[in-house]
């Protein structure tokens with residue numbers, strides 16, 4: 001059976017999926033993916049919203065009979081593929097398949113750490129409110145087969161109990177673990193190796209490539225294809241794994257684990273206990289210069305006293321390592337000894353790194369101090385990893401190209417010679433949407449900018465009675481936007497929701513249920529958000545989404561481009577902002593029946609030379625500058641809905 005038959009109006013998908021519609025774009029993408037799988041070649045595909053790209057790569061993956069890793073950007077998509085899409089498609093096309101879901105190790109119960117709970121509690125007590133959660137985990141541990149913590153959905157993600165019952169790469173005993181025969185992490189790995197299709201996420205895949213953190217380095221051998229969905233996230237995630245991170249939290253964890261292991265083995269003594277306490281004191285000395293919540297600090301701005309304190313801590317870690325090893329009281333303490341020495345070695349490596357290779361920086365976050373090294377370049381390394389595993393590497397997302405040009409994305413992943421193509425969205429943007437570019441907007445840095453932006457949106461909000469996402473490029477903009485909205489509408493004729501009032505998914509649920517709300521958001525609302533129907537008729541974007549120039553990661557990348565003789569603004573900042581804008585704009589039309597107005601307040605679209613690049617990347621909808629036209633469009637479409 002060929003792709004045309006499978007995706008046709010009378011094919012197996014049409015029979016299996018209620019409301020199925022044939023989309024030639026989807027069949028075309030499936031054909032291209034199928035060819036890349038057969039040839040074992042890399043491929044980059046941008047598939048516009050509504051193409052149905054998930055099925056367009058799953059069907060050829062199933063038909064190929066090859067062993068395929070599918071990697072997603074989010075856990076939500078990972079779960080959806082494993083629990084719903086792959087089994088349903090396999091049934092529909094009659095291709096039974098062995099499928100496995102593999103997550104990072106922090107998603108699985110660690111039986112070794114669970115067994116150590118009594119010692120943990122004896123030494124450190126139990127955080128307030130955790131007893132109930134721990135009791136629940138203990139009951140569940142007796143019956144769970146997968147050990148997947150997602151089965152405990154009612155324990156919050158930020159509960160302090162999770163580190164007590166999960167493992168990290170550092171504190172896992174591996175082959176020496178007494179629980180290895182019932183270990184959920186190893187079971188999940190084994191199941192993955194025996195499956196034809198394994199669903200992972202980018203963090204796990206890249207950790208595996210870089211042999212870091214949760215990675216075992218055993219996912220890829222033997223695999224015949226890797227399909228990366230939401231692939232626009234890959235370069236940034238790769239930069240995290242190809243760099244180096246050291247944290248005070250790792251030191252605290254090793255001190256804690258060592259104390260637990262010593263208590264369990266009835267080993268120890270005053271000198272090792274004093275050394276473990278010393279570790280805490282040395283960390284406290286670091287906080288004098290980089291207090292918690294102090295944010296990101298450039299390496300060059302760290303004072304000499306900080307580096308002196310770092311040297312003391314490094315020495316103390318070495319001593320702890322030697323003492324623990326000398327005690328020789330079992331695999332648990334031996335592992336802690338290795339971890340302490342490794343943390344000292346990582347510090348030494350980080351301090352000795354060449355400045356021309358990347359950027360070093362400190363981060364005083366809520367969980368303590370982190371020291372990072374971010375390489376200027378990841379493309380060469382990523383390319384080397386891909387070339388070392390010659391199979392079909394397929395990268396897909398709704399936002400990879402600038403117009404028809406894939407150079408920016410392809411060069412970031414080091415695959416400039418990979419075949420690439422774009423599949424247009426099947427939606428009729430000329431009919432379904434308008435792009436409203438308000439006239440007479442001040443420059444974005446003008447203090448009155450946000451008020452003008454809200455005033456420009458107001459006639460549309462009044463016409464639609466709400467039903468809008470107001471997307472901001474910063475928290476500051478969001479707060480100003482809320483004030484401006486309150487000023488413009490003393491009593492808003494629609495409910496107002498603000499990012500941060502509740503978790504993102506809860507807020508979205510509320511937005512959909514209300515049907516006429518206005519939601520003010522930043523960051524996480526620009527992508528991965530799907531609201532179909534007339535609850536969302538306006539997506540208004542305050543400014544072109546250039547990343548903050550203070551971000552050390554961005555600085556590292558710009559510096560890398562500068563050193564190569566490139567132009568950081570045009571080679572990186574503009575393309576990245578174009579892709580981010582495409583993501584934001586893409587929130588509006590999610591279905592063939594959707595309609596609405598995209599508002600972009602930023603006057604640089606017209607006043608700057610680079611504005612054309614942004615304009616060319618927008619959907620082919622009519623551009624309007626008169627708010628009355630936008631208001632009229634919304635009024636007539638909403639009236640049409642009511643009549644039907």
Ligand code: SF4
Pocket residue numbers: 110111112113167171172173174175177178179180183184185186
């Ligand atoms: S092998 Fe590692 S993850 Fe598995 S139970 Fe032992 S310590 Fe935990």
